[in-house]
Amino acid sequence: MEMITRGGVITEPGNSMENKTGSWRVFKPVINYEKCIRCMICWQFCPEPAIFKVKDEEEKKKYEAPKDAIKRLPVPVIDYDYCKGCGICYNECPVKAIDFVMEER
Amino acid sequence: MKNQYEDEEFFAPGHGMCAGCAAPIIVKWVLKIAGPNTIVVNATGCLEVATTAYPRTSWKVPWLHVAFENAAAAASGVEAAVKAKGEKTNIIVFGGDGGTVDIGFQALSGMVERGHNVLYVLYDNEAYMNTGIQRSGATPWGAWTTTSKVGEANPIGKLRPKKPIAKIIAAHNASYVATANPAMFQDFKKKVEKAMSYDGPRFLHVLSSCTTGWRHDPSKTIEILRLASDTGLFPLYEIIDGDIENMRITYKPKEFKPVEEYLKMQGRFRHLFKHPEYIKKLQDDVNAWWEKYGKHYIK
Amino acid sequence: MTKIMLRGNESIAYAFKLARVQVIPAYPITPSTLVPEKISEFIANGEMKAEFVPVESEHSAISAAIGASAKGVRVGTATASQGLALMHEVLFIASGMRLPIVMGIGNRALSAPINIWCDHQDMMAQRDAGWLQFYGENNQEGLDLGIMAFKIAEDNRVMLPAMVGLDAFVLTHTVEPVEMPEQSEVDEFVGEFKPNYVTLDPDKPATLGSFGFPEHYMEFKFGQWVAMERAKKVIDEVFKEFEEKFGRKYRKVNPEFVEDADIVLVTMGSMSGTAREFVKRMRGKGKKVGLLKITTFRPFPKEELIEALKGVKVVAVMERNISFGFGGAVYAELGATFANLKEKPKIVDFIVGLGGRDITFNTYQAVLDLAEKALKEDVDEVNWIDVNKEAVYKAEGLQ
Numbered sequence: 001m002e003m004i005t006r007g008g009v010i011t012e013p014g015n016s017m018e019n020k021t022g023s024w025r026v027f028k029p030v031i032n033y034e035k036c037i038r039c040m041i042c043w044q045f046c047p048e049p050a051i052f053k054v055k056d057e058e059e060k061k062k063y064e065a066p067k068d069a070i071k072r073l074p075v076p077v078i079d080y081d082y083c084k085g086c087g088i089c090y091n092e093c094p095v096k097a098i099d100f101v102m103e104e105r
Numbered sequence: 106m107k108n109q110y111e112d113e114e115f116f117a118p119g120h121g122m123c124a125g126c127a128a129p130i131i132v133k134w135v136l137k138i139a140g141p142n143t144i145v146v147n148a149t150g151c152l153e154v155a156t157t158a159y160p161r162t163s164w165k166v167p168w169l170h171v172a173f174e175n176a177a178a179a180a181s182g183v184e185a186a187v188k189a190k191g192e193k194t195n196i197i198v199f200g201g202d203g204g205t206v207d208i209g210f211q212a213l214s215g216m217v218e219r220g221h222n223v224l225y226v227l228y229d230n231e232a233y234m235n236t237g238i239q240r241s242g243a244t245p246w247g248a249w250t251t252t253s254k255v256g257e258a259n260p261i262g263k264l265r266p267k268k269p270i271a272k273i274i275a276a277h278n279a280s281y282v283a284t285a286n287p288a289m290f291q292d293f294k295k296k297v298e299k300a301m302s303y304d305g306p307r308f309l310h311v312l313s314s315c316t317t318g319w320r321h322d323p324s325k326t327i328e329i330l331r332l333a334s335d336t337g338l339f340p341l342y343e344i345i346d347g348d349i350e351n352m353r354i355t356y357k358p359k360e361f362k363p364v365e366e367y368l369k370m371q372g373r374f375r376h377l378f379k380h381p382e383y384i385k386k387l388q389d390d391v392n393a394w395w396e397k398y399g400k401h402y403i404k
Numbered sequence: 405m406t407k408i409m410l411r412g413n414e415s416i417a418y419a420f421k422l423a424r425v426q427v428i429p430a431y432p433i434t435p436s437t438l439v440p441e442k443i444s445e446f447i448a449n450g451e452m453k454a455e456f457v458p459v460e461s462e463h464s465a466i467s468a469a470i471g472a473s474a475k476g477v478r479v480g481t482a483t484a485s486q487g488l489a490l491m492h493e494v495l496f497i498a499s500g501m502r503l504p505i506v507m508g509i510g511n512r513a514l515s516a517p518i519n520i521w522c523d524h525q526d527m528m529a530q531r532d533a534g535w536l537q538f539y540g541e542n543n544q545e546g547l548d549l550g551i552m553a554f555k556i557a558e559d560n561r562v563m564l565p566a567m568v569g570l571d572a573f574v575l576t577h578t579v580e581p582v583e584m585p586e587q588s589e590v591d592e593f594v595g596e597f598k599p600n601y602v603t604l605d606p607d608k609p610a611t612l613g614s615f616g617f618p619e620h621y622m623e624f625k626f627g628q629w630v631a632m633e634r635a636k637k638v639i640d641e642v643f644k645e646f647e648e649k650f651g652r653k654y655r656k657v658n659p660e661f662v663e664d665a666d667i668v669l670v671t672m673g674s675m676s677g678t679a680r681e682f683v684k685r686m687r688g689k690g691k692k693v694g695l696l697k698i699t700t701f702r703p704f705p706k707e708e709l710i711e712a713l714k715g716v717k718v719v720a721v722m723e724r725n726i727s728f729g730f731g732g733a734v735y736a737e738l739g740a741t742f743a744n745l746k747e748k749p750k751i752v753d754f755i756v757g758l759g760g761r762d763i764t765f766n767t768y769q770a771v772l773d774l775a776e777k778a779l780k781e782d783v784d785e786v787n788w789i790d791v792n793k794e795a796v797y798k799a800e801g802l803q
Contacts, residue, residue, distance in 0.1 A: 003160065004620065004623045004624065004627065005160075005602075006502050006563065006601065006602075006627060007500065007501045007502035007503075007563075007601070007602075007612070007624070007627075008159050008500070008501070008613070008614045008616055008620070008624050009601075009602040009610050009611065009612050009614070010157065010159060010160055010161065010162040010610060010611035010614050011602060011608070011610045011611075012160075012162070013117075013162065013164060013165040013166075013609040013610070013611075014114075014116075014117030014162065014163060014164070014165040015117075015160075015161050015162060016117050016118070016119035016120050016156065016161045016162055016163040017117050017118060017119045018119060018161060019119035019120070019121075019161060020119070021118065021119055021120070021121070024124060044290060045130055045287075045290075045326075045327050046130075047122065047124075047125065047126055047127065047128075047129040047130045047133075047326075048118035048119075048120070048129065049114055049116070049118055049129070049133055050118050053112055055112065079118070081118075082118035082119060084124035084125075085124060086124035086125035086316075086323040086324060086326070087125070087322070087323060087324025088125060088323070088324055088326050088327055090324055091324040091325060091327065091328055092327050092328075100324070141606055141609075142606045143606065144475070144604045144606065146471065153615070154615050157611050157613075157614040157615050158614070158615045158617060159614040159615060159616050159617065159620050160614075160620070162611035162614065164609065164611050165609055166606065166609050167603075167604035167605055167606055167608075167609045167610055167611075167612075168604075168609070168610075168611045168612065168613075169470075169471065169474050169604055169612045169613055170612070170613035170614070171467055171470050171471070171494065171497055171613055172467070172493060172494060172497060174463070175463060175464060175467035175494065177464075178429075178459060178463070178464035178465075178467035178468045178471070179467045179468065179470055179471035179474075180471060181429070181457055181459065181464070181468045181471065182427065182429055182457065182467065182468030182469055182470060182471025182472035182473075182474075182475070182479075183471040183472065183474065183475050183604060184471075185427045185429065185455035185457045185468065185471075185472050186426065186427050186455070186471070186472035186473075186474075186475035186476065186477040186479075187475060188455050189426040189427050189454065189455045189472075189477050190426075190475070190476070190477060194606055211460060211461060211464075212460070212461075212463075212464050212467065214460065215459060215460030215461070215464055218460070219457070219458065219459075219460075
């Protein structure tokens, strides 16, 4: 049994991050960092948000940015724990730097 | 202009909104622009249900839900309390179209008339999506919903046009009213920033697609929303201090795309294509609107 | 302490002022309109520092009250009848969110036909809404219960909203002398408002009004149940503290002349005053009649009622409400209170004074006559008094 609060208040802001909605995913967006121009449009439109803007060394650690990605900062990094695979980023990427592939589990 | 909190997230992932839903895009950007000194009041709806399933929340700012029809009234109370305490805090309401143009209309009208210092953001996906795609006062003419069904006797679907909610609220002398579209991102962002810069009651009517209700591929959310404004179907304008005569259209496509392009991407309009005259009616409506109001576009 | 002349509505407005209520969202409705009018006057005069929100409906009044309370200020409002009925949905939300809002009610009949006069149907129809319910006998009680309601509602063991009912016109519009406590005394008694609950605070962001799934919902409801049970003791404590400080005695139930009584009349609200005179007169005639006034209806004072009515042969419940298809609310709950006890009185229900029909000595006499009959034989369980039954039977085609 989980803790019950008076009146059903929730006092841990943003704790929905315990829900790993990445399990919903059927298709998976994969950023090709060679092609990526760092326009951040994918980050801008991600509805989860599951795409993070990695700006510095600290954030690199937080989101486990791929090695080839961090050569140029800031860079969008997909957090697959939460990405539901809607494909908006894939559809909106102006340079087609995002592949949309079948999720393999 | 770069906002102080643009790179921070006040809306956390792990929520239960459908993949491809536009509402969280609107919410996360409004919060990035408003910053952490903000209280959110949320009307009942998808956004409320899918982001606060006890004991987890996606909200990193204080958040209140009371019921469906009274978000504006609850926000009025929050604002009065903020005043009574001598504090300064942004108060932002998020409501869907049902909770805003239909059942919550009276409370919204009262809030604006009384002049509460609140920004009300309507995310309009043009039907009661949380209960399963029933028609609302914001559903456009010709849309199929589960309560504006299409059949032999009614080949059209919804038989009445959308309520012009932005103009109705502007007519209350709200300090700032604008229509916006997250796909037209710079315009959208500018309007949120502008709304935040005004005091008094402010209202943003933001178009938001619903993948299940509009019947479209989740990856097409932004593309479809962009077409809503590029066809001229969802015009983007702003009205300051209730001066409707001087409304300012903020975006005019260089070349209008035909309405078919918007309609054909959505299952809710599929039946219209059996009747070219219906598509023509919608195109004529759009043309008439722009003929009448196009002069309000100022670069 | 000074005595001033006040209408019942003003006693509620003064209670709010003395308790230093910070936000008052309200909507006008007969017969409670004078409450927001008086508050507006206090604020305009600079006598009271508060935000008055002149909302566009009662539904919005209670919704704004929730918003303000959630932000962490002391909140009061007032309504009646249709207004309270319009609030119905939101009343459950206020109690479910555990917000200590206090509301004055001018107890008035419900439509149809529309009627602006007194009965208790409006508040009784909200008895399952999870609010504490107090009924005042006179304007002094309106003021005192109004002040005490804040202290009870805000007690950390309770954290439930509270209603204080005053009878329409009979009290709301009638001028009576009321002892007015000093502001400093009330400050000392009620205390500065320091919310002991989670509020809307940007420094500590919290989610209020979350979505409860079946695996949690029932626990929240049980929490409200526990709070109502605990409120019983808190009410006693606050009543006692009030008595020590202000010298006026309050009890959840108020028995008079019951020690040797065969028959006890149970009353609520303003009818208790006339009932008291009637009982005194009957005592003068040697009749063993007592009186029991219920001040606290939620939580229902079961324990006190069992104790007070011990050895009584017939309990005559007089009530200004009716649940069609069963009987009055007080009758139903009193019946259930004694249901599992071996020794119990005969409980007879009397529906009186609906929609402002006068409750006179003749009414009490009719009730007493039937109650005396019930001492000897079975009588109807639910009895409508002072009603032209013949005319109704005719209208219903029964003749």
